[in-house]
Amino acid sequence: MWLFETTSVIMVITLTSPGDCEREWKVTFNDTDPCALKGSSVVFGCSYDYPSYQTVTNTFWKFKTQNADTNFYEAQQYRDRVEYLGNEQHNCTLRMNNLISSDANSYYFRFKTVNNAWSSKTSVSLTLTGLTAEVNPATVREGEKVTLTCETTCTLSDHPTIVWFRDRHSVSKTEFQANSEDSGIYRCAVQGQYNLSSAPVSLDVQYAPKNVTLSVHPSGDVTKGISVTLYCSCSANPPVLDYILYKESGQSFTTVAGWQTHTFSNIQPEDSGWYYCNASNSINTVRSNLTALNVQCEYWQFNSVLTNRRPTSHFVMPAPFGCNVCLAEAV
Ligand SMILES: *[C@@H]1O[C@H](CO)[C@@H](O)[C@H](O)[C@H]1NC(C)=O
Ligand SMILES: *[C@@H]1O[C@H](CO)[C@@H](O)[C@H](O)[C@H]1NC(C)=O
Ligand SMILES: *[C@@H]1O[C@H](CO)[C@@H](O)[C@H](O)[C@H]1NC(C)=O
Ligand SMILES: *[C@@H]1O[C@H](CO)[C@@H](O)[C@H](O)[C@H]1NC(C)=O
Ligand SMILES: *[C@@H]1O[C@H](CO)[C@@H](O)[C@H](O)[C@H]1NC(C)=O
Ligand SMILES: *[C@@H]1O[C@H](CO)[C@@H](O)[C@H](O)[C@H]1NC(C)=O
Numbered sequence: 001m002w003l004f005e006t007t008s009v010i011m012v013i014t015l016t017s018p019g020d021c022e023r024e025w026k027v028t029f030n031d032t033d034p035c036a037l038k039g040s041s042v043v044f045g046c047s048y049d050y051p052s053y054q055t056v057t058n059t060f061w062k063f064k065t066q067n068a069d070t071n072f073y074e075a076q077q078y079r080d081r082v083e084y085l086g087n088e089q090h091n092c093t094l095r096m097n098n099l100i101s102s103d104a105n106s107y108y109f110r111f112k113t114v115n116n117a118w119s120s121k122t123s124v125s126l127t128l129t130g131l132t133a134e135v136n137p138a139t140v141r142e143g144e145k146v147t148l149t150c151e152t153t154c155t156l157s158d159h160p161t162i163v164w165f166r167d168r169h170s171v172s173k174t175e176f177q178a179n180s181e182d183s184g185i186y187r188c189a190v191q192g193q194y195n196l197s198s199a200p201v202s203l204d205v206q207y208a209p210k211n212v213t214l215s216v217h218p219s220g221d222v223t224k225g226i227s228v229t230l231y232c233s234c235s236a237n238p239p240v241l242d243y244i245l246y247k248e249s250g251q252s253f254t255t256v257a258g259w260q261t262h263t264f265s266n267i268q269p270e271d272s273g274w275y276y277c278n279a280s281n282s283i284n285t286v287r288s289n290l291t292a293l294n295v296q297c298e299y300w301q302f303n304s305v306l307t308n309r310r311p312t313s314h315f316v317m318p319a320p321f322g323c324n325v326c327l328a329e330a331v
Helices: none
Strands: 002-004 011-013 026-029 035-037 042-044 046-049 056-063 082-084 094-096 106-113 117-119 127-129 132-136 139-141 145-151 162-166 169-171 175-177 184-190 201-217 228-237 242-249 252-257 261-264 273-280 285-287 291-293 295-302 311-317
Touching: 026 106, 026 117, 046 106, 132 184, 132 201, 145 162, 145 184, 201 273, 201 285, 201 291, 228 242, 228 273, 228 291, 252 261
Parallel strands: 035 127, 139 201
Antiparallel strands: 026 046, 042 094, 056 106, 082 094, 106 117, 132 145, 145 175, 162 169, 162 184, 184 201, 201 228, 228 261, 242 252, 242 273, 273 285, 273 291, 295 311
């Protein structure tokens, strides 16, 4: 049997003893093209074999161009990151941690016995990749379908579970009907390795104005003569372009203001009525519910016994809409 020492020209003739036929010189890699994430770890599963009368003296993991019999990981830049998990029997497993771009390379295993040496014919060719998140489409209307995809340039060898985050909250589905709360910044990551997440991508879910509300300030009793502000609020994406405040009068309506707020600096009973507002963005115009404004009359009660007719108390009387007479005094 002829054995070739691969990196030198020495040929070694060995006498074959019975039983050695099954034990050839060979190195077997579990995966010759592993793919891993930059920053993660990779394990090169490896086993080696040789005739049983041989005794292994040294093992090496090396680059193809590396001539001397040294372990590549003895160099400073690998020392803390690479671990030989194998032994001097049949296991040549290697682990590399905190992978960096320059680790994408071809690695060979070589071992020496007392009177021979053997190098792997093939190498472990490591490819590194990152995660690229995609949100499709990036801008949607509420109710439309959104698909999240997390891509790598090679298929990760350990087939990890990919997880998604929106603004640090975990996202359970990669396909969903967009809701206004789904707007945000998305990232994908490998489960358990959240530091190795993708660059952020954003999703913008657009919707017509929602929760359009016309409010009255101050709320509660509104008495003649005070200042009263109507305020139209809502949530909308894109933002509201136009607000219009209306007052209902019979079957019709009158425009009170063409913007978000309106202040009556000196409110009068005839301002009583039902108000609403319409809010419009590029998607739609939505109206609020009706809000009642009830301007009440202020009455003064006088102590008729006293000659100076000084007011002793004042109180507010609820007046129905349309009350347009406020008495200056009442007995
Ligand atoms: C490599 O494969 C062998 C045999 O299938 C297995 O026992 C070993 O655990 C594997 N090593 C790694 C690191 O996956
Ligand atoms: C080689 O060693 C590694 C690390 O200890 C272990 O995971 C693997 O199972 C071993 N391989 C075999 C074939 O025993
Ligand atoms: C992730 O990064 C943070 C901050 O950069 C660090 O404190 C933490 O130890 C890292 N976690 C892991 C699992 O690497
Ligand atoms: C609707 O708007 C009101 C007033 O701005 C707010 O208090 C309320 O939380 C909103 N409701 C929803 C469901 O957004
Ligand atoms: C409008 O009124 C309806 C019925 O009372 C109510 O369900 C809805 O929440 C109101 N809308 C707003 C924006 O307050
Ligand atoms: C307010 O908007 C609604 C649609 O939401 C529309 O039907 C209505 O005519 C608008 N009101 C006015 C006064 O334009």
